Amino acid sequence: MTDDLDHLWAKSPDEHDPAAGGERLTTHSEYTRAAVPLIRRRVGRLRALPETWWPAAELAGLLHDCGKCDCGFQCLVHQGVPWGQRHEVLSLGFVGLLVPDSAERDRIAAAVVTHHRPLFDRTGERPVDWAILPINLTDDEQALGQTFTVAEDEDTLRRLLRWYADHATRHGLAVDTSRVETATRDDVRAATLDLLQRLAKRWRPLSFATAADDDGLAHVLLLGAVTFADHIASGHGELLLTEPLAGYGGRVATRLAAAGHYLAEHQVTAVTVWHLLLVAPTGSGKTEAGLMWAERAWQEIAADTGGHPRVFYLLPFLASISAMVRRLRDGDRLADVGVVHSKAGTFHLHELTTARTTDRPDPGEELLLEDAATALEHVQASKDHREQLRVTTPYQLLRAAFLGASESSTLLDTANSVFVFDELHAYEPDRLGMILAMIGLWVHRLGGRVGILSATLPRRFRTILHDTIGDTLTTVDGFTADDRPLRHRLRISQDHLTSEASIARITEDLRAGRATLVVTNNVADALELYQRLGPIAHEQGDPAMLLHARFRNDHRAAIEERILRCFGAGTPQRRGLLVATQVVEVSLDVDFDGLHTSGATLEALLQRFGRVNRRGEREPAPVWICAPDYRTRRARRRGSSADELWADGVYAEQPTRLAWQHLVPHDGECIDEIHAQHWLDAVYDSDWGRDWEQQVRRAQHRFASGFLDFTSPFDSRDHLKEDFYATFDGTEAVLAEDLPAYRAERRRGKTGEGRLLASRFLIPLPDHLRSRSKYAGRLGVTVINGDYDPELGLKGILEDQRYQPGEIL
Incomplete structure (x- = not known):
């Protein structure tokens, strides 16, 4: 019974229903404890951790908020009176009184006291009272008495201790009950002080007593379990445990058979390997192969660990993430697909409001607010790791390297998980190095399985991947089939895309009724060409659209929807003009009759080619590449020099010139994607390619040593965030x-x-x-x-x- 403890709250009342009262401390403690076994079922056995680790996490979850019994905190949640102290510090006193084993007590204490703040801030950039130990550590027990009242009286304290002890025993958690009936507030303060001093001795920066790397990782994962459980309890959320891709491979095979087709050799082979590197042409079923591999990997991890692995599908661009979610949900009929990126709320809101337009073209303010609230609920559920299948960016998972309270729960959630990386070629060297460092952590220490999908990946990049993952990475080549359609005919122009000669060629295509894609390297060129060419398309009665990254969000969404209606793959009678920057390279499933583009890096050009004759159902379509203008740029990227040249002010000079060098000799030829692979290898087998590799490897080492070092797991890492965010x-x-x-x-x-x-x-x-x-x-x-x-x-x-x-x- 908790009737005599009902007045002790952990949470204030809901602002929309204050009469209901706040959430009781005992209720929240039990919710948090109960969430840990659910997390354990989901994560499964972790090879680096003993099974005794999970009961410790459960006990830490039960005791993490004991300090909220303090009268100061109760005045805060009941009356809104500021308190100014850290409840998790006082929770140490309860840990000290109730946890019998000394080593386990120290582990639980570290997780409990850091579930909101780090122990130390070595940077000196935060206020002195921000980290836990500098402001709370003292040799004077009386000073703690002035800071914490502990409880309104000692009878309340003992009843609370009795509740925690009984509850722990009921769930098989070992606790020391010898002092429950006699404990005083001074005993709690003394136990608090003892654990503060032990934590300082163990983790103080000047002590040089850092953890072994594996031990530090175990501490971080224990903290992750506590914060993860706390989030579930606070949000009254749930964790899904169903296999997200169950039966996916069978459905793909059935769908193909119904159309008179069968699985390609690379799709069959992909499913059989441990870590996958699949290189296959556009339109050859790479995504299906990757998801079939993920289904098999999920099953094997589940059988090995007894857990329920998560599947992360990782893409570099927010627009491509939204497109992939729609494909998985609407095309593949997969339920409960999570969306995790900075614009997830906008994505969900757009989906909800769009769904209403059939019945309610003007939903009104009340329904818009309802949709916004629902969208935010979806966002929070995914942030709290609800779904088993999530589409996201590597950036969202890289933040786990900060090892703070919320970040540690993300790290735990990625353990024993499946990762599918699509478009890994799209990242700059510094970002790529970060991703590779995390891949190494997931593969070698956290039981992860990795699949990498690409249409074009140079040998040099493959070597780095094999060095990172090891011999269990298998390359599956999808270019072995000899029946690939030739989709493109390469054409080279020495004129700039904005030249009169280029405009004349584009005009000819428009007047011939062709669906024409024009891709520039910057917005200025896109604006100029659209204003010159748009009226020509309109004269034919055809649509003309402009797309770049500098539109208002609502205007861009409307433009993209119009583009898909006019030029979407499978759309009949496509005619007209789209002028775009490189934003068209991702997400939009469009199909044009011809392309006119500025010269760029080979990877960018190949992405642009992919928007033309997408299914290979027509004769090879012309793809015109125009010579770019090389110039300096006023807004330099980090590490670049003032006199460095960029193609149209955007793409680095060297790889762009190398791409041009390998493309020019093939002017007029029908090109196969295997040719593109050879050209890509040649570009990277250069001095520039060797410099690129060194930059990637340096970034990988820098991130691994600076961010994935677990020897000081309870320090603030805010000083590292500036470098991290600077790359995004x-x-x-x-x-x-x-x-x-x-x-x-x-x-x-x-x-x-x-x-x-x-x-x-x-x-x-x-x-x-x-x-x-x-x-x-x-x-x-x-x-x-x-x-x-x-x-x-x-x-x-x-x-x-x-x-x-x-x-x-």
Whole structure:
């Protein structure tokens, strides 16, 4: 019974139902404990950890919030009176009194006291009272008495201790009950002080007593179990345990057989290997092969560990993630597909509002708020690791390397998991090195299985992958079939894409009624060509559209939907014009009759080729590559020099020139994707390719040694975040003219709902344009005075003569 402890709360009342009261401390403690066995069922046996680790995690989950019994905390949750102390520090006293084994007590204490804050901040960048030990460690027990009252009286304390002891015993967790009936508040404070001093002695920076790497990893995973369970308990959420891809391979085979086809050799072989590197042509069923491999890997990990592995499908671009989710959900009929990226709320909101348009073209404010709330619930469920199958970016999982409270739960969730990497070629060397370091951790220490899918992967890259993963990585070659259709005829032009000669060729295609794709390297060229060519398409009665990254979110979504209606693969009677930047290289399942593109790196060009004659059902389509203009760029990337040249101000000079060098001799030829593989190998078998490899390997080593070092698992790693986030730069801004509407949306509903509804006004910007904008602190948004048009997007930032539209990528 807990009636006599009902007044001790762990959570304040819900703001929308304050009469219901807050959540009881005993209730939250039990919810958290109960979540640990569920996490254990999901993760399964971890080869680096003994089975006794899980009962310790369960006991830590039960005791993690004991310190909330303090009168100061109770005034906070009952009356909103600030307290200013850390409840997890006082929880140590309960751990000290109730956990009998000394070594287990220390492990549990470390996880309990750091489930919100680190022990130390070695950077000195945070306030002195931010980390746990610097402000709370003392040699004076009386000082703790001034900090913590512990409980309203000692009778309440003993009843609470009795509840925790009885509850632990009921669930088979070993506790020491010898002091339950006699404990005083001074005993709790003394036990708190003892564990604080033991933690300081063990983990103090000046002690040089760092953990062995494996031991440190075990501590991090224990902390991950506590924070993971706490999130589940706080959100009253659930964890799915069903196999997400059950029967997937059989359904693919049945679908092919019904159409008179069968599985390709590379699809059959892929399923049989441990770690997969599949290199196969576009349109050859790579995604299906990867998912069939993931289904088999899931089953094998489950059989080996007794767990329920998670499957992560990782892509580099947010747009391609959204497209993949729709494919898995709508095309493959897979249920409970999680979406984890920075725009997941926008994705869910768009899906919900779109679904309403059939019956309610104008859903009204009430239904929009309802959709926003539902979208945020989906986002939070995925953040709390609910779904077994999640589509995400590597960036979301790389954050596990920070080893903090929330990050450690992500690390635990990735243990014994299956990872499918698609488009791994798309990452720059620094980001790629980070991803490879994490792959090494998952494969060699956390029981993971890795599958890598690509249409083009140079030998040099394959060597790095084999060095990272080892002999259990098997390359499956999908280029062995000799019946591949020739989809493209290569054409080379020495003229720039914006030249009169190029415009004349594009005009000819438009007047012939062809669906024509024009891809530029920067926004300035895209704007110029669209304004020249759009009227020509309209003269024919055909659609003309412009797509780049600098549109408002709602305008871009509408443009993409129109593009799919006009040029989607399988769409009959395609005609018209699309002018786009490199954003068209991902996500959109489009099919054009011809391509005119600026010269770029070979990987980028191959992606652009893939948008033309997509199924290979027509005669080889012309793909024109025009010579780029090499120039310096005002907004330099980190590590680049001021006089470095870039193709149209975007792509590095050396790989672009190497691609051009290997393509020019084949002007006029029908090209096979195996040719592209040979050209790619040649590009990387150069001095530039050797420099690229060294940069990747340096970044891999730097991330592994700086971020994946578990010798000091309870230190703050905030000082590392700046370098990490610098490689994923970018921001969003709202136009000054849209600011009143943005502000009005922000005021609707709850904070999160209003923010999500207002996100339709945001325009993506590269990080270097922050200096040409203003920051509205109250709204937390960047504001620009821009020259903007719904059809053309952002043409420039006004009142700053230094700005050049061509710098916007």
